[in-house]
Amino acid sequence: MELIIGPRLYSTWSLRPWLVLKRCRADFTVREIDIYSEAGQAELEQISPSRLVPLLKVDGETIWDSMAISVWCAERYPEVRLWPADAHARWLARSAACEMHGGFMALRTECGMGPDHTMVGADRSPPPGGKAVERDIRRIISLWMEMRRRFGAGGPYLFGDWSVPDAFFTPVATRFRHYQIDLAAHGDDGSAAAYCDTLLAQPDFLEWTAEALR
Ligand SMILES: N[C@@H](CCC(=O)N[C@@H](CS)C(=O)NCC(=O)O)C(=O)O
Structure with missing residues (x-):
């Protein structure tokens, strides 16, 4: 089984199924394509039905899209419980x-994923402005707080x-870390920040980070 990804420093879409496969302790290899180079684009053209990464090559098929790969993992590794057991929690x-x-x-x-997204205390970009970004941040924080409160x-x-x-x-x-977003200023009661810290401390994510910086 092979997971084909974009550059680890930039490809947020690639990170997601990689984390899911790691959580399943799946036996897989990784091929990283430099999608920003001409050679990488030519390779994508050859191997990717959507001309995008990530892709999972398994059982003679190419599964494209990070969500489709995650759904495949949930089917292949039911014992890992990639979705919550409680029905209401699972729907949400x-x-x-x-x-x-x-x-x-x-x-x-x-707020693109920058080369220092992996590091704490790196050279920071200024926080992004704009009403639409503001709305997205507030929505994410309110979603995180509600799910943590109800199901956490x-x-x-x-x-x-x-x-x-x-x-x-x-x-x-x-x-949020890279752009130093002040979560409290966007409605956080502390639980969203704590959740954010939890995500950034996941051992699998730290492994991805170490690989990205190698
Ligand atoms: N919905 C797709 C999005 C994938 C996507 O946008 N991938 C970007 C890299 S992060 C890509 O392959 N870009 C290729 C290009 O821009 O040429 C998924 O979740 O897998």
């Missing part, structure tokens, strides 16, 4: 992951135990 966990997958365009566009009793992740939304929100946590 899927809603949260899908909202991240398809939304928050202002935050994603204006069993552990430090969004729904207590680790689940797919945690993979999808990890790149958001890196952006």
Whole structure:
């Protein structure tokens, strides 16, 4: 099984399924393509139906899209419980992951993943402005606070135990850190900041970071 990803420093989409596969302790290799080079673009053209990464090559198929790969993992590794066991939590966990997958365009566009997103205390960019980014940040914080309050009793992740939304929100946590977003100024009661710290301290994420900086 091979996961094909973009550059670790920049490809937030690639980070998500990589975290999910790691959580499953899946046996997989990684091929990193420099999608910003001509050679990388030519390779993408050859191997990717969507001309995008990430891709998972498994059982003779190429699965594209980070959510599709995550859903495949949930089917292949049911014992890992990638979605919460409680039905209400599971419905909302899927809603949260899908909202991240398809939304928050202002935050994603204006606050790109920079080369120092992996580091604490690196040379910081100024916090982004703009009403649309502001709205995205407030929405994410209110979502995080609500899910933590309702479903977070069993552990430090969004729904207590680790689940797919945690993979999808990890790149958001890196952006909040990189751009030094003041979460309290966007409505946080402290629980969103604590959740953010939890995501940034995940051992698998730290492994990705170490690889990215190598
Ligand atoms: N919805 C897709 C989005 C994938 C995506 O946008 N990938 C970017 C890299 S992070 C890409 O492959 N870009 C190639 C290019 O711009 O040429 C997913 O979640 O997998």
